[in-house]
Amino acid sequence: MNNKQDSKENKDKLRVYEYAKSLNMSSKEIITILKRLNLPVNNHMSVMENEMVHKVEGFFRDIKANAAAKRAQESTSSVSVSSSASAKQGANRTSSQQAQQPQQQQQERKPQPAQAAQAPQATQGPTSTNPNHDRQGPTNSINTKTQPTQQQSEQRPTAQQGNRPAQSHNNRPAQSGSNPNRQGGQGQGGGNRPSQSGSNTNRPSGQGGGPNRPSSQGQGGRPAQGGQGGQGGFNRPSAPRPDGGGNRSASAPAAPSRTFESRSTQAPNRGASDAKDRNGRSGQKRFDDGKPGFRGGNNNNRGQKGRGGRYQQQQPAREKIDNTPKKIIVRGTMTVGELAKLLHKDASEVIKKLIFLGVMATINQEIDMDAIHLLATDYGVEVEVKIPVEEDSFETVEETDEEADLEARPPVVTIMGHVDHGKTTLLDAIRKTNVTGGEAGGITQHIGAYQVEINHKKITFLDTPGHEAFTLMRARGAQVTDITIIVVAADDGIMPQTVEAINHAKAAGVPIIVAVNKIDKPEANADKIKQEMTEYELVPEEWGGDTIFVEVSAKQRIGLEGLLEMILLVAEVNDYKANPNKRARATVIEAELDKGKGPVARILVQHGTLKIGDAFVAGNCFGRVRAMVNDKGRRLKEAGPSTPIEITGLTEVPQAGDPFMVFEDERKARAIADRRSIKQRQSEMGANTRVTLDDLYNHIKDGEIKDLNVIIKADVQGSAEALKGSLAKIDIEGVRVKILHSGVGAITESDIILASASNAIVIGFNVRPDPQAESTIAQEKVDVRMHRVIYNVIDEIEQAMKGMLDPIYKEVVIGHAEVRNVFKVTKVGAIAGSMVTSGKMIRSAEARLIRGGIVVYTGKIDSLKRFKDDAKEVAQGYECGITLDRFSDVKEGDIIEAFVMETVER
Numbered sequence: 001m002n003n004k005q006d007s008k009e010n011k012d013k014l015r016v017y018e019y020a021k022s023l024n025m026s027s028k029e030i031i032t033i034l035k036r037l038n039l040p041v042n043n044h045m046s047v048m049e050n051e052m053v054h055k056v057e058g059f060f061r062d063i064k065a066n067a068a069a070k071r072a073q074e075s076t077s078s079v080s081v082s083s084s085a086s087a088k089q090g091a092n093r094t095s096s097q098q099a100q101q102p103q104q105q106q107q108e109r110k111p112q113p114a115q116a117a118q119a120p121q122a123t124q125g126p127t128s129t130n131p132n133h134d135r136q137g138p139t140n141s142i143n144t145k146t147q148p149t150q151q152q153s154e155q156r157p158t159a160q161q162g163n164r165p166a167q168s169h170n171n172r173p174a175q176s177g178s179n180p181n182r183q184g185g186q187g188q189g190g191g192n193r194p195s196q197s198g199s200n201t202n203r204p205s206g207q208g209g210g211p212n213r214p215s216s217q218g219q220g221g222r223p224a225q226g227g228q229g230g231q232g233g234f235n236r237p238s239a240p241r242p243d244g245g246g247n248r249s250a251s252a253p254a255a256p257s258r259t260f261e262s263r264s265t266q267a268p269n270r271g272a273s274d275a276k277d278r279n280g281r282s283g284q285k286r287f288d289d290g291k292p293g294f295r296g297g298n299n300n301n302r303g304q305k306g307r308g309g310r311y312q313q314q315q316p317a318r319e320k321i322d323n324t325p326k327k328i329i330v331r332g333t334m335t336v337g338e339l340a341k342l343l344h345k346d347a348s349e350v351i352k353k354l355i356f357l358g359v360m361a362t363i364n365q366e367i368d369m370d371a372i373h374l375l376a377t378d379y380g381v382e383v384e385v386k387i388p389v390e391e392d393s394f395e396t397v398e399e400t401d402e403e404a405d406l407e408a409r410p411p412v413v414t415i416m417g418h419v420d421h422g423k424t425t426l427l428d429a430i431r432k433t434n435v436t437g438g439e440a441g442g443i444t445q446h447i448g449a450y451q452v453e454i455n456h457k458k459i460t461f462l463d464t465p466g467h468e469a470f471t472l473m474r475a476r477g478a479q480v481t482d483i484t485i486i487v488v489a490a491d492d493g494i495m496p497q498t499v500e501a502i503n504h505a506k507a508a509g510v511p512i513i514v515a516v517n518k519i520d521k522p523e524a525n526a527d528k529i530k531q532e533m534t535e536y537e538l539v540p541e542e543w544g545g546d547t548i549f550v551e552v553s554a555k556q557r558i559g560l561e562g563l564l565e566m567i568l569l570v571a572e573v574n575d576y577k578a579n580p581n582k583r584a585r586a587t588v589i590e591a592e593l594d595k596g597k598g599p600v601a602r603i604l605v606q607h608g609t610l611k612i613g614d615a616f617v618a619g620n621c622f623g624r625v626r627a628m629v630n631d632k633g634r635r636l637k638e639a640g641p642s643t644p645i646e647i648t649g650l651t652e653v654p655q656a657g658d659p660f661m662v663f664e665d666e667r668k669a670r671a672i673a674d675r676r677s678i679k680q681r682q683s684e685m686g687a688n689t690r691v692t693l694d695d696l697y698n699h700i701k702d703g704e705i706k707d708l709n710v711i712i713k714a715d716v717q718g719s720a721e722a723l724k725g726s727l728a729k730i731d732i733e734g735v736r737v738k739i740l741h742s743g744v745g746a747i748t749e750s751d752i753i754l755a756s757a758s759n760a761i762v763i764g765f766n767v768r769p770d771p772q773a774e775s776t777i778a779q780e781k782v783d784v785r786m787h788r789v790i791y792n793v794i795d796e797i798e799q800a801m802k803g804m805l806d807p808i809y810k811e812v813v814i815g816h817a818e819v820r821n822v823f824k825v826t827k828v829g830a831i832a833g834s835m836v837t838s839g840k841m842i843r844s845a846e847a848r849l850i851r852g853g854i855v856v857y858t859g860k861i862d863s864l865k866r867f868k869d870d871a872k873e874v875a876q877g878y879e880c881g882i883t884l885d886r887f888s889d890v891k892e893g894d895i896i897e898a899f900v901m902e903t904v905e906r
């Protein structure tokens with residue numbers, strides 16, 4: 001992204017790297033030239049003023065001219081290398097002539113080299129005409145490296161010479177002088193670069209590049225030296241392959257062209273001297289040399305730098321094997337430096353390559369996966385992506401376990417029901433039924449959930465009764481409950497919250513067991529309850545349905561074991577399993593800041609086993625498990641699936657419903673927690689992802705929605721039923737309306753949470769949200785629509801499903817101004833000198849002109865001024881000049897009413 005930004009910013013100004021790119025040169029080369037010309041430059045991002053460009057161009061011209069002149073002088077000498085041009089030519093020749101073989105070989109290997117060879121010719125144009133070549137050159141060379149064979153080596157030399165020179169010379173003629181070092185180093189580069197190189201020569205020469213460069217110098221001592229040195233170096237005695245190593249050259253005089261000698265020994269030669277000596281050959285060789293070994297070249301160069309031949313001598317190693325990995329494992333975005341390391345490349349090389357690929361990046365800049373892929377592909381490296389991105393949103397990742405690894409786990413149960421039907425009493429009663437004698441004596445801890453054991457099987461009960469808590473967890477993405485128990489008082493019957501509870505359970509797709517409570521009461525009528533329940537598709541088994549009804553008395557502790565057995569039965573049918581032998585995943589049930597213990601979280605382990613010392617992430621917090629206590633107050637060392645525990649060791653207090661997962665170490669946990677909180681902040685700032693009628697059509701189109709979940713709240717049961725019936729008939733584009741819940745009364749917080757958890761919209765028919773719901777609506781961003789006419793509800797939903805919901809606008813008057821003077825100005829029209837008498841005038845507002853209570857104009861404000869200056873707005877009590885769009889019939893005493901159109905929430 002930064003790259004993009006950079007590039008945007010760069011649009012206006014020509015940067016060094018851009019200019020270099022346009023010449024197929026490297027930024028460094030341009031920078032060197034600029035410095036040589038005493039022009040101010042810092043780095044590749046420095047701005048190239050026109051004057052600088054001119055001077056650089058002049059520099060190129062001079063060099064070209066010099067080269068041409070020299071060529072002319074030395075025309076006799078077949079292969080004068082003096083001028084860059086000649087060099088290039090030479091290169092061409094070489095490439096064409098001697099190189100032919102090498103080239104061919106090269107070509108075979110790398111097609112590019114061949115081009116490179118040609119390049120020289122092209123290059124002749126002093127300024128980097130043939131960009132490709134250069135670059136290709138390098139690339140090729142890189143490839144070349146890899147090729148180990150003698151031939152290759154031979155080729156290399158040639159190639160290197162050829163290519164490089166070509167590159168360096170051709171393209172950057174003059175520069176070479178500067179670059180020489182490198183390029184020169186690379187081999188031929190130097191050769192080409194004519195005179196300038198003088199200074200550089202030295203280096204290059206050693207490297208072989210030397211020769212080329214400055215013909216003048218080259219010829220002079222340096223080249224020679226270079227040559228010598230080079231020879232020494234290149235010839236690396238050790239180099240067994242005569243052809244291969246530059247050094248070999250020495251050994252194989254016969255095959256000078258190929259030989260590396262070219263570089264070392266020849267290198268010198270390459271210089272003017274070479275030219276002379278070997279003439280065509282040498283020249284050719286050089287070029288050839290240049291080509292292949294960009295790297296080789298580089299290496300040489302580097303090595304050579306300063307050291308001349310010596311280095312080279314030691315360099316048998318230079319034939320260093322291409323250690324580019326075949327495959328890299330990428331775990332996400334990384335910096336250029338990191339990627340270069342992974343690819344075993346120089347960062348500069350990688351940066352260069354990235355530029356070619358259209359990505360501008362500095363060494364410390366992060367590059368995205370696309371760029372990583374591109375680059376790796378360019379190097380022929382396979383990329384294996386092992387992005388731990390899932391780790392950031394680990395709650396969404398479903399781990400699949402081998403069937404064999406799964407073990408039965410206790411079911412997790414939530415108790416729901418209407419107020420006063422006995423939820424809490426039942427929970428307490430069950431807790432006390434705890435048959436786990438062994439555990440008795442421990443201090444019962446409230447840790448959000450508890451376990452009881454019956455028939456040697458455990459059941460976990462969530463301690464917070466009520467569907468609100470249940471759905472709130474669900475709204476946070478936590479599905480911890482396996483089974484719900486709907487408690488209905490047998491002396492009362494089905495009440496609104498019973499229905500809500502049923503609907504919340506159904507929306508979550510969780511099995512329901514009905515506990516008909518208070519059967520100890522004389523007025524208890526279990527059958528009536530069962531009867532009423534059938535209306536909600538909960539039909540008792542004895543009546544042919546599949547819902548389990550258990551008659552209990554929480555107070556008298558009647559039927560509790562039966563209830564527990566039924567829970568175990570449902571659990572058995574549903575076969576709740578988990579793999580205890582892996583890192584733990586859990587959900588936070590409650591959390592708080594304890595004065596003594598610090599942040600404390602009560603969590604329910606769902607998968608794996610949590611152990612003391614485990615590093616973890618809980619929501620956006622992280623920590624290391626310091627201590628674990630179960631619901632009996634007993635300290636645990638580890639906790640398996642469905643075990644509720646209280647843990648300490650957090651750094652912050654997470655939220656109920658937060659996902660919890662163990663990670664390798666605390667550092668990683670911290671990193672993930674950090675990223676999660678950043679992401680959360682971003683998504684909070686970002687768009688609302690809930691379904692709204694306004695974007696319903698898009699969701700449908702994208703195939704994200706198959707059912708439009710709706711919650712209906714109406715003033716009377718009749719309207720709710722009528723609405724339900726009508727909505728159920730809608731079927732547009734294969735999407736149906738699914739009524740999650742319908743009820744009578746105000747829209748409550750519970751409705752909103754259910755809507756939030758189930759991605760539903762809420763329709764209020766002749767009802768309004770209660771105050772608590774109001775704030776939750778804003779918080780959860782739930783789409784709530786209020787209506788008074790059933791037809792409108794149906795129409796709105798149909799329109800939304802068809803994607804035809806137009807926004808509704810309403811006019812909001814923002815202020816009035818009284819016209820006190822009218823100025824007629826030619827071309828402008830009438831300016832109403834006015835006083836803002838209420839609100840304010842806004843430049844972008846619409847306006848109407850009212851005269852004697854009659855609207856004589858409606859349109860837009862054309863201009864708004866304070867004295868002579870344009871104003872965006874003018875507040876009450878201030879004077880201003882207003883012109884109206886295409887209206888000049890303004891009179892003193894007129895009132896200008898400014899208004900804006902605002903979209904109205906439906």
Ligand SMILES: Nc1nc2c(ncn2[C@@H]2O[C@H](COP(=O)(O)OP(=O)(O)OP(=O)(O)O)[C@@H](O)[C@H]2O)c(=O)[nH]1
Pocket residue numbers: 417418419420421422423424425426465517518519520521552553554555556
């Ligand atoms: N007779 C009788 N009374 C019961 C039974 N279960 C609960 N009660 C009584 O019903 C009243 C409400 O019980 P709670 O357990 O507080 O009901 P709840 O559903 O948890 O109520 P909220 O927490 O307000 O939602 C209490 O006075 C209990 O003593 C029962 O089985 N028989």
